[in-house]
Amino acid sequence: xxxxxxxxxxxxxxxxxxxxxxxxxxxxxxxxxxxxxxxxxxxxxxxxxxxxxxxxxxxxxxxxxxxxxxxxxxxxxxxxxxxxxxxxxxxxxxxxxxxxxxxxxxxxxxxxxxxxxxxxxxxxxxxxxxxxxxxxxxxxxxxxxxxxxxxxxxxxxxxxxxxxxxxxxxxxxxxxxxxxxxxxxxxxxxxxxxxxxxxxxxxxxxxxxxxxxxxxxxxxxxxxxxxxxxxxxxxxxxxxxxxxxxxxxxxxxxxxxxxxxxxxxxxxxxxxxxxxxxxxxxxxxxxxxxxxxxxxxxxxxxx
Amino acid sequence: xxxxxxxxxxxxxxxxxxxxxxxxxxxxxxxxxxxxxxxxxxxxxxxxxxxxxxxxxxxxxxxxxxxxxxxxxxxxxxxxxxxxxxxxxxxxxxxxxxxxxxxxxxxxxxxxxxxxxxxxxxxxxxxxxxxxxxxxxxxxxxxxxxxxxxxxxxxxxxxxxxxxxxxxxxxxxxxxxxxxxxxxxxxxxxxxxxxxxxxxxxxxxxxxxxxxxxxxxxxxxxxxxxxxxxxxxxxxxxxxxxxxxxxxxxxxxxxxxxxxxxxxxxxxxxxxxxxxxxxxxxxxxxxxxxxxxxxxxxxxxxxxxxxxxxxxxxxxxxxx
Numbered sequence: 001x002x003x004x005x006x007x008x009x010x011x012x013x014x015x016x017x018x019x020x021x022x023x024x025x026x027x028x029x030x031x032x033x034x035x036x037x038x039x040x041x042x043x044x045x046x047x048x049x050x051x052x053x054x055x056x057x058x059x060x061x062x063x064x065x066x067x068x069x070x071x072x073x074x075x076x077x078x079x080x081x082x083x084x085x086x087x088x089x090x091x092x093x094x095x096x097x098x099x100x101x102x103x104x105x106x107x108x109x110x111x112x113x114x115x116x117x118x119x120x121x122x123x124x125x126x127x128x129x130x131x132x133x134x135x136x137x138x139x140x141x142x143x144x145x146x147x148x149x150x151x152x153x154x155x156x157x158x159x160x161x162x163x164x165x166x167x168x169x170x171x172x173x174x175x176x177x178x179x180x181x182x183x184x185x186x187x188x189x190x191x192x193x194x195x196x197x198x199x200x201x202x203x204x205x206x207x208x209x210x211x212x213x214x215x216x217x218x219x220x221x222x223x224x225x226x227x228x229x230x231x232x233x234x235x236x237x238x239x240x241x242x243x244x245x246x247x248x249x250x251x252x253x254x255x256x257x258x259x260x261x262x263x264x265x266x267x268x269x270x271x272x273x274x275x276x277x278x279x280x281x282x283x284x285x286x287x288x289x290x291x292x293x294x295x296x297x298x299x300x301x302x303x
Numbered sequence: 304x305x306x307x308x309x310x311x312x313x314x315x316x317x318x319x320x321x322x323x324x325x326x327x328x329x330x331x332x333x334x335x336x337x338x339x340x341x342x343x344x345x346x347x348x349x350x351x352x353x354x355x356x357x358x359x360x361x362x363x364x365x366x367x368x369x370x371x372x373x374x375x376x377x378x379x380x381x382x383x384x385x386x387x388x389x390x391x392x393x394x395x396x397x398x399x400x401x402x403x404x405x406x407x408x409x410x411x412x413x414x415x416x417x418x419x420x421x422x423x424x425x426x427x428x429x430x431x432x433x434x435x436x437x438x439x440x441x442x443x444x445x446x447x448x449x450x451x452x453x454x455x456x457x458x459x460x461x462x463x464x465x466x467x468x469x470x471x472x473x474x475x476x477x478x479x480x481x482x483x484x485x486x487x488x489x490x491x492x493x494x495x496x497x498x499x500x501x502x503x504x505x506x507x508x509x510x511x512x513x514x515x516x517x518x519x520x521x522x523x524x525x526x527x528x529x530x531x532x533x534x535x536x537x538x539x540x541x542x543x544x545x546x547x548x549x550x551x552x553x554x555x556x557x558x559x560x561x562x563x564x565x566x567x568x569x570x571x572x573x574x575x576x577x578x579x580x581x582x583x584x585x586x587x588x589x590x591x592x593x594x595x596x597x598x599x600x601x602x603x604x605x606x607x608x609x610x611x612x613x614x615x616x617x618x619x620x621x622x623x
Contacts, residue, residue, distance in 0.1 A: 035424050095595050102370055103598035105427060106551050109372070109544060110590035117583040127580065231540065235435075238428065277439040280432030287425055288417055 006147070007268045008261075013152040013221060015260025016159035020214035021237035022244070022252035023166060024085075024207030030247030031183040031203045032097065037108035038088055039211055040234015041115035042081050046212025047133075047225045048119065050077035054134050066136040070154065070216075077212040085208025086201050094197070112230075119227040130226035133219035155217045162210055163253060169206065170249060179203055183247065232276055236263075239283040245293030254294060327465050334461055344461075348529045350569045351464040352522050357549035357565035358471055358558065359518035364547075365556040365604075366479060367511035368491030369419065370427040374546045376414075376434030377516040379538035381407045381523025383441060386453045386533060391446075396458040400467075400524040407520020408513045415512035419505060434543055441535040452534030459529040467525060471518055475558065478514065487511050491556075548586055552593060556604030564601070 021043055028036045050073035057063035057072050092111050096104040120127045137150030170176040178199045181189040190196050218233065219225045236259055244255025259279055266278050286293065330347070333339045339347065356374065363371045381403035388399035418429040442450055478484045489497040490504045498504055527533045549568060553560030568586075575582040593600065 033424075035428065092591055092595070096598070099594075099598050101424065102368075102555070103594045105370065105424060106547070107591050107594040109547070110587040110594065113544065113583055113587035114591065117580045117587065121580045121584060235428070235431070239432075242425070242428075273443045274439060277436045280429075280436055283432055284418065284429055287429065288420075291425070 004268075007264050009148055009152060011261040011264035012257065013155045013260075014264060015257035016155055017214050017218050017221065017256075018233065018237045018240045018259050019253045019256025020159050020162065020210050020217070021233060022240040022256045023163070023249065024211045025238045026241040026244070026246055026248065026252040027179075027203050027207045029241065031179065031200055032093070033101070034093065034104050034108060035238065036093075036207075037105070037234075038111040038115060039085075039207065040230030040232075040237070041112050042085050042088070042208050042230075043211040043215045043218070043234060044225070044227060044230035045084055045115060045119065046077040046081040046208075046215030047219045047229065048131075048215075049080040049212065050074065050216035051131060051133060051219060051225060053077070069134075070136055070220075073216050074158065074213050077216045078209040079212075081208040081212025081215070082205045085204040085211070089201060089204040094200075116227050116230070123227070128227055130224045133223045133225055135223065136220060151220050155221055158213060158217055162213055166206060166210065167249060175199070175202055236276075236279045239279045242283060242293055243286050245295035248293070248295040251293055251295030323469060327461075330465075331461055345529070346570070346573050347461070348459060348464060348525070349573070350566055351468055352526050352529065353546075353549065353565040353569045354562050355467065355471060355518055355522035355525070356546045357553070357561040358475055359515045359522065360546050360550045361515075361556075361558055361561040362475060362478075362511050362518065363515035364550050365554075365558070365561065366484065366487050366491065367508050369508055369512060370424070371430040371512070371515070372427050372540075372543050372547055373414075373430030373432070373434030374515075374519050375538045375540070375542035376430070376437040377407045377410060377519035378523040378526065378542065378546075379434070379437050379441060379535070380410050380516075381520030382527035382533050382538070383447055383453070383523075384520070385524035386455055386527045387447065389458065389528065390453065390455060396463070396528060399528075400463070400521060403520045403524035404517045405520075407523070408517040410520075411513035411516025412509065415509040415516075419508045419512060431540065431543070434538070434540070438535045438538055441538075448534075450535065452532055452537075453527075454532055455528055457528060457531060459525045464525060467521055471521070472558075474514075475518075479558070483507070483510065545586075548590055551590060551600055554600030554602030554604060557600065557602040557606055559607040560600055560602030560605075 021039065024039045024042070025036060028034060028039070053073045053076035054063070054069055057069060062068050062072060088111055092107050093104060096107060123129075135151075137154060139150040141148040141150070141153070170179060178189070178194045179202065181192065181194055182196055182199045186196055189199075215225075218229070237256065240255035240259040241252045242255070243258055244251025244253070259282070262278060262282065263275050266272070266275050271278075330339075334344060356378065359377070360371065360374050363369050363374075384406040385396075385399035385403040388394045388402045389396055394402075414430065414433045418426055418433075441447060447453055478487075486497065486502045487507050487510075489500070489502055490507045494504050497507075545568075549565040550561045552568070553562070553564030572582055575585070
């Protein structure tokens with residue numbers, strides 16, 4: 001019993017991370033119909049920015065308190081990722097908005113590799129070597145025989161807060177309404193006086209900020225980061241977005257948790273070596289059976 | 304000249320055959336006399352294999368317009384199939400190559416039949432997923448060495464490579480100019496219109512996908528027996544990306560473009576071998592810039608033959 005509860009807790013923590021990344025995919029896909037392949041690498045850059053931020057505040061009064069340290073790391077990672085995401089959109093994707101989808105997708109793959117190898121190059125001698133992430137919280141909570149690590153709790157709280165904020169922005173603000181309008185019909189939105197370029201930039205900014213935050217919590221959870229860490233979680237998060245119904249924010253959250261649950265389940269059953277393959281099999285099955293995803297039909301609202 | 308070829312087509316065929324024979328002979332002689340050397344031979348093999356890979360994706364992406372980014376998966380299937388046939392079953396290399404092609408084509412059908420109903424982006428992810436599934440499976444099968452991979456004898460010769468290239472190019476060119484090939488191009492341009500004139504998009508796409516998979520499998524067989532050792536790590540997303548760059552850089556839809564890009568980039572990456580990061584940075588920047596400023600690739604969908612025709616007087620000048 002407690003073993004299963006433990007697995008469930010792990011699944012939820014992992015799922016929260018996937019959900020955070022999946023939100024970036026689903027928002028961008030919802031608005032410009034592009035699989036932003038580079039999103040996984042924005043997540044990676046976020047993790048590194050958070051890491052360097054924590055190194056920087058070490059020894060200062062700010063670094064003494066783990067909670068403050070986490071906040072600084074999150075803030076730096078989110079601001080950095082936001083700038084990166086907006087720059088990528090401005091430089092690499094904006095010109096291609098009316099080109100064939102193939103060109104945009106290829107560019108996205110190019111950007112993804114540029115970020116990976118750019119990071120390796122900038123890190124110099126360490127290059128592609130993994131980096132140990134600092135441990136911030138060591139406390140445990142005993143929960144019916146299972147241990148809830150403080151890190152997991154932090155991940156859950158962070159993800160939850162960010163998702164609520166995002167949902168609020170999309171549903172209740174002027175900008176959110178503009179985003180929904182652009183995703184529904186770009187040309188009509190333009191005619192109604194919405195600045196499409198600005199709205200798309202904001203979408204990238206929000207998605208990338210969440211990705212950057214996900215990078216920091218991922219680092220805390222797995223205690224190791226490397227320049228290629230974005231590839232697999234990125235793809236799994238994309239699959240989560242598809243499973244949930246791409247373009248739908250609640251769908252991305254549900255999809256993220258489902259993929260986390262599935263992956264933990266597969267590991268728990270003793271097939272951990274095939275853990276990374278399972279998400280892809282699920283993707284192919286979902287696409288064959290219900291391509292619009294879980295929330296694709298009923299929830300008509302897209303970001 | 305053009306008249307001459309039209310009245311006596313065998314002159315053109317004979318000329319091509321002669322050129323091929325001379326090309327083969329010159330390289331074979333250079334290899335035997337030691338003028339090219341061991342290192343040069345490896346570069347030559349790498350170029351030939353990459354050309355095959357470029358052609359394999361050209362068929363799927365260039366001709367059929369299907370965005371597959373899992374070509375390394377078929378390469379791996381071909382490489383491991385042929386490796387098992389030669390080392391575990393002790394069969395001749397030629398049979399191993401044949402097996403590599405057959406198994407890859409079957410894999411192509413297996414992946415293609417369900418996934419080609421998907422739209423462009425989803426197909427891309429599905430093929431990428433397929434390649435990952437292949438890689439992870441190979442990693443976990445002890446029969447083929449797991450993560451350590453397999454040790455292989457060096458069996459690929461210039462003759463194998465040359466014959467494979469001739470065979471593949473003949474096949475792809477014949478296909479392109481056949482009724483099926485034109486149907487494939489029609490599906491690439493407009494699937495709905497093609498369906499309206501009686502073409503089955505699914506059949507055409509699956510056919511092109513299986514053909515491309517088979518060529519990649521052949522390349523895999525040759526690859527495995529050139530470089531002594533194969534490991535699952537060689538067939539990751541990076542390899543698929545490299546193959547994609549050949550086709551995209553050369554020109555999507557241009558066989559000559561894909562071939563040219565494969566040759567040039569293989570030579571370039573041989574020189575940049577000591578600086579893998581810089582090589583990948585250059586690759587990705589080139590890819591981004593080309594997509595931004597020339598999304599159809601360097602040659603577009605033109606072939607070398609079309610470029611030559613610039614120098615000829617236009618037959619139908621004035622007629623619009």
